[in-house]
Amino acid sequence: MEVENFVSKTLELxxxxxxxELEETRAWQENLSHKNLQHKxxxxxxxxxxxxxxxxxxxxxVVFEPRKSIGPSILPSNTxxxxxxxxxxxxEGEPSQLGSGVVTRVTQASLTVAFDDTQDSxxxxxDGLYNLMKLANDVTYRRLSNALKSLNGYSSGPASxxxxxxxxxxxxxxxxxxxxxxxxxxxxxxxxxxxVSFAISQKDVAIIHGPPGTGKTTTVVEILCCAPSNVAVDNxxxxxxxxxxxxxxxxxxxxxxxxIQKHSxxxxxxxxxxxxxxxxxxxxxxxxxxxxxxxxxxxQRSNLKREIKDxxxxxxxxxxxxxxxxxxxxxxxxxxxxGASDDGPLKHLPKDHFDLVVIDExxxxxxxxxxxxxxKARKCILAGDYKQLPxxxxxxxxxxxxxxxxxxxxxxxxxGDSVVRMLTTQYRMNSAIMQWASEQMYQGKLIxxxxxxxxxLRDLAGxxxxxxxxxxxxxxxxxxxxxxxxxxxxxxxxxxxxxxDIVALHIKALSEAGVQVKDIAIxxxxxxxxxxxxxxxxxxxxELEIKSVDGFQGREKEAVVxxxxxxxxxxxxxxxxxxxxxxxxxxxxxxQLTVVCDSQTVRNHDFLKSLVDYMSEHGEVRTxxxxxxxxxxxxxxxxxxxxxxxxxxxxxAKQKPKNQGKKAEQEHKxxxxxxxxxxxxxxxxxxxxxxxxxxxxxxxxxxxxxxMRKEIQEQLLNFLKDPNKTELQFPSTLNSHDRLIVxxxxxxxxxxxxxxxxxxxxxxxxxxxxxxxxxxxxxxxQPDVTGCTAxxxxxxxxxxxxxxxxxxxxLHLERMRREQQKREEKKQQKQQSMRLEPDFxxxxxxxxxxxxxxxxxxxxxKAGVTAIAAAASADGDFDALIDAVVKADxxxxxxxxxxxxxxxxxxxxxxxxxxxxxxxxPEVHGCGDKAKAQARMRISKEGVLYAGxxxxxxxxxxxxxxxxxxxxxxxxxxxxxxRKTKDKDKEN
Numbered sequence: 001m002e003v004e005n006f007v008s009k010t011l012e013l014x015x016x017x018x019x020x021e022l023e024e025t026r027a028w029q030e031n032l033s034h035k036n037l038q039h040k041x042x043x044x045x046x047x048x049x050x051x052x053x054x055x056x057x058x059x060x061x062v063v064f065e066p067r068k069s070i071g072p073s074i075l076p077s078n079t080x081x082x083x084x085x086x087x088x089x090x091x092e093g094e095p096s097q098l099g100s101g102v103v104t105r106v107t108q109a110s111l112t113v114a115f116d117d118t119q120d121s122x123x124x125x126x127d128g129l130y131n132l133m134k135l136a137n138d139v140t141y142r143r144l145s146n147a148l149k150s151l152n153g154y155s156s157g158p159a160s161x162x163x164x165x166x167x168x169x170x171x172x173x174x175x176x177x178x179x180x181x182x183x184x185x186x187x188x189x190x191x192x193x194x195x196v197s198f199a200i201s202q203k204d205v206a207i208i209h210g211p212p213g214t215g216k217t218t219t220v221v222e223i224l225c226c227a228p229s230n231v232a233v234d235n236x237x238x239x240x241x242x243x244x245x246x247x248x249x250x251x252x253x254x255x256x257x258x259x260i261q262k263h264s265x266x267x268x269x270x271x272x273x274x275x276x277x278x279x280x281x282x283x284x285x286x287x288x289x290x291x292x293x294x295x296x297x298x299x300q301r302s303n304l305k306r307e308i309k310d311x312x313x314x315x316x317x318x319x320x321x322x323x324x325x326x327x328x329x330x331x332x333x334x335x336x337x338x339g340a341s342d343d344g345p346l347k348h349l350p351k352d353h354f355d356l357v358v359i360d361e362x363x364x365x366x367x368x369x370x371x372x373x374x375x376k377a378r379k380c381i382l383a384g385d386y387k388q389l390p391x392x393x394x395x396x397x398x399x400x401x402x403x404x405x406x407x408x409x410x411x412x413x414x415x416g417d418s419v420v421r422m423l424t425t426q427y428r429m430n431s432a433i434m435q436w437a438s439e440q441m442y443q444g445k446l447i448x449x450x451x452x453x454x455x456x457l458r459d460l461a462g463x464x465x466x467x468x469x470x471x472x473x474x475x476x477x478x479x480x481x482x483x484x485x486x487x488x489x490x491x492x493x494x495x496x497x498x499x500x501d502i503v504a505l506h507i508k509a510l511s512e513a514g515v516q517v518k519d520i521a522i523x524x525x526x527x528x529x530x531x532x533x534x535x536x537x538x539x540x541x542x543e544l545e546i547k548s549v550d551g552f553q554g555r556e557k558e559a560v561v562x563x564x565x566x567x568x569x570x571x572x573x574x575x576x577x578x579x580x581x582x583x584x585x586x587x588x589x590x591x592q593l594t595v596v597c598d599s600q601t602v603r604n605h606d607f608l609k610s611l612v613d614y615m616s617e618h619g620e621v622r623t624x625x626x627x628x629x630x631x632x633x634x635x636x637x638x639x640x641x642x643x644x645x646x647x648x649x650x651x652x653a654k655q656k657p658k659n660q661g662k663k664a665e666q667e668h669k670x671x672x673x674x675x676x677x678x679x680x681x682x683x684x685x686x687x688x689x690x691x692x693x694x695x696x697x698x699x700x701x702x703x704x705x706x707x708m709r710k711e712i713q714e715q716l717l718n719f720l721k722d723p724n725k726t727e728l729q730f731p732s733t734l735n736s737h738d739r740l741i742v743x744x745x746x747x748x749x750x751x752x753x754x755x756x757x758x759x760x761x762x763x764x765x766x767x768x769x770x771x772x773x774x775x776x777x778x779x780x781x782q783p784d785v786t787g788c789t790a791x792x793x794x795x796x797x798x799x800x801x802x803x804x805x806x807x808x809x810x811l812h813l814e815r816m817r818r819e820q821q822k823r824e825e826k827k828q829q830k831q832q833s834m835r836l837e838p839d840f841x842x843x844x845x846x847x848x849x850x851x852x853x854x855x856x857x858x859x860x861x862k863a864g865v866t867a868i869a870a871a872a873s874a875d876g877d878f879d880a881l882i883d884a885v886v887k888a889d890x891x892x893x894x895x896x897x898x899x900x901x902x903x904x905x906x907x908x909x910x911x912x913x914x915x916x917x918x919x920x921x922p923e924v925h926g927c928g929d930k931a932k933a934q935a936r937m938r939i940s941k942e943g944v945l946y947a948g949x950x951x952x953x954x955x956x957x958x959x960x961x962x963x964x965x966x967x968x969x970x971x972x973x974x975x976x977x978x979r980k981t982k983d984k985d986k987e988n
């Protein structure tokens with residue numbers, strides 16, 4: 001790759017990225033209200049000044065707080081953090097920007113901003129109200145562009161040969177003379193020592209590949225590091241200080257952690273020989289500023305402004321005088337890539353001052369940012385993990401054209417293992433959590449250190465040894481539970497309220513077992529899901545961290561709960577298909593990883609399928625039915641549900657759940673029938689049915705799964721045929737996969753089902769629905785015309801029907817009782833309304849009072865099959881009842897319509913009645929509201945717009961808006977010119 005081509009292409013992509021970032025900010029300002037911007041977390045409105053003072057380097061620190069008069073003084077949920085660039089605006093009046101600053105500190109009640117401008121130039125009113133908004137960082141773009149231009153014109157200097165190697169003009173070399181190494185940290189493992197030796201022996205470039213938890217920072221802790229993020233640099237400072245190395249941290253103090261601010265250049269300057277003079281200058285600045293706020297005299301204010309400028313100039317002069325001496329005394333200088341630019345403190349050092357540049361977390365940095373530091377030394381060491389998330393880029397177009405490819409990834413593809421050493425011993429994860437990432441991303445080379453290989457949550461102090469704390473892997477499968485994803489129409493972000501509820505129950509179980517909330521993290525790939533989780537849990541668990549995958553890179557927690565969100569009939573997984581994102585999420589966990597997902601949806605992607613299969617084989621598998629009650633799939637029609645069940649049979653055959661019989665210590669779901677102590681129970685014993693042992697074994701193929709499903713279905717059918725049994729209890733020896741089948745079949749048959757018991761004693765109990773009587777009424781068998789009994793007729797109908805058999809007689813009697821009761825209530829209401837109706841002849845002007853509960857425009861439906869059955873007596877002729885039902889079912893259900901529907905009839909999916917072609921439309925016969933609700937649901941779940949769906953875009957075209965504005969201005973100007981002045985005589 002030629003340097004000129006690289007520079008020209010990268011500059012174009014950077015410009016494209018900058019325009020995308022500016023366009024996003026511009027779109028927010030123009031199209032979104034302040035309320036929507038605040039909802040996104042990038043805008044804070046109507047803040048007042050709590051205090052202000054002079055900070056390091058003469059910067060003005062202003063503390064903003066919510067107005068105390070409008071309620072509790074707590075900032076709304078936001079995404080502001082230390083180091084963010086913000087714009088300051090007046091809350092009322094012109095929306096022009098007053099200034100910009102850097103966020104230094106954020107609490108629940110306040111936000112502190114550092115302004116580089118003089119305090120008087122911003123002209124802040126202590127009693128005024130202000131708005132704050134996140135801005136795009138233009139300084140970073142300028143520094144990246146300048147670095148690339150310097151690279152293109154680089155002719156002579158320390159980095160000449162390094163540039164030749166990194167662009168392929170020369171091959172990497174090895175030092176001829178190597179000294180024997182003496183490690184200051186004797187605790188380094190073999191792979192870490194090998195990586196350090198290799199890096200020092202290389203002449204030009206060396207790459208240290210550090211997978212999660214392998215001690216990458218420990219390996220490079222004694223070397224100069226220019227990392228892409230402030231957090232990475234601060235982490236190195238803390239390690240270096242312990243080694244008693246003279247450390248100097250460059251950068252804005254606002255962006256540094258409090259624990260290492262004393263090692264920053266600003267802090268060292270404040271404690272230099274000129275400390276007293278610097279302190280006096282700052283006090284004089286604060287005094288002059290306070291006097292300027294109090295005085296009303298313009299001349300005195302001008303004098304005070306000049307005095308503040310002179311004091312700031314003197315302060316900067318004295319600080320800059322000591323910078324060169326401080327930089328030269330430091331053994332290691334640390335900064336971000338952009339913080340090491342030539343317009344910063346390093347301009348005081350000569351070009352050949354540095355021997356070595358180490359870029360930590362290089363895989364997360366844009367290559368253009370790396371060249372800011374690479375031009376300062378003869379040799380570089382790159383450390384990071386290119387198997388994790390790439391640099392964050394706003395423009396997808398620029399990313400696809402190569403902007404997202406890091407320098408580390410490019411060099412590994414070019415030179416391979418000749419420049420790379422990989423760390424293989426990891427000190428974070430339980431071996432069960434580590435193994436999947438090792439096999440999928442790191443060629444199976446990772447080895448868990450003995451100190452973490454078997455550690456579990458129960459090993460933590462104060463944590464109970466229960467089922468929830470003794471498993472490293474837990475998969476909660478929501479397939480078949482109807483917990484479909486939802487969509488934010490504004491951002492196209494995804495959420496899943498059902499998974500939120502399941503996560504909340506799991507967090508509750510962990511906290512009750514003694515796990516500290518601060519040791520738990522919830523990771524979700526979508527911002528909408530993060531918001532839903534925070535709304536559900538943040539108020540109860542204040543120390544619980546809930547973030548996106550991007551916000552958790554480089555972090556770790558004892559327990560991690562991962563919600564994958566996606567659950568749809570199309571099998572779409574969106575940007576979950578990015579393998580590196582899932583790798584980051586999984587490898588944050590130390591002792592326990594819990595994944596909540598719809599296996600049927602995520603299995604459509606190979607990488608996600610490998611995760612589900614691995615957790616099914618090596619971890620605990622639970623179904624969402626065990627956490628949520630009445631978890632019925634309401635969003636599917638009968639046909640779609642049948643297809644989904646058949647598809648799930650095939651998917652279930654591939655699952656291999658281990659740890660049979662293990663379930664949560666916390667009982668999240670119980671059967672409501674357990675309340676009735678007098679109900680008789682029937683337990684399935686191993687010798688009751690043949691081949692019952694097959695129910696207790698783990699399925700290995702599709703045939704075995706199908707046989708097991710038939711066995712369970714046969715038991716449920718036998719239970720339905722026996723009217724003396726009200727409950728069916730399956731044995732506790734069933735594994736989680738078998739119990740899932742029991743739940744699914746019970747749901748299809750309309751039976752009530754629930755889990756009870758704890759640990760290995762957990763079992764599934766099935767009972768009849770509430771609508772049916774506990775003991776069905778026995779009636780004498782009545783012969784029909786052909787000599788068949790009613791019982792035989794029912795038995796034949798069960799054989800013909802594809803649906804599972806139920807107790808039709810008991811359900812029929814119960815329906816008749818309910819319909820009769822409804823008819824009596826309607827009759828009473830009608831009689832009551834007749835009594836309330838006034839005499840129309842006596843008072844024609846008085847309106848007729850309608851019965852309570854009636855509404856205008858309701859379409860009437862004639863008595864259908866159920867109503868006819870209800871009208872018949874329980875002791876009446878059964879044959880006559882059958883004839884009446886058949887006759888009612890053969891004509892249109894619309895009132896007064898006698899058209900036959902035997903040949904050309906349409907079944908309404910909402911009321912289950914047959915209609916002719918003239919009345920089958922839901923809006924015609926009275927099911928319009930249900931049809932609209934179903935259509936809205938389909939649009940929301942499937943993301944497909946039908947005719948008449950969606951909301952009309954009410955925003956005006958910008959060109960048309962500008963035209964109308966010009967036309968209005970012209971009209972106002974004409975009217976103003978035509979306005980006549982009043983006669984002064986008349987006024988007098």
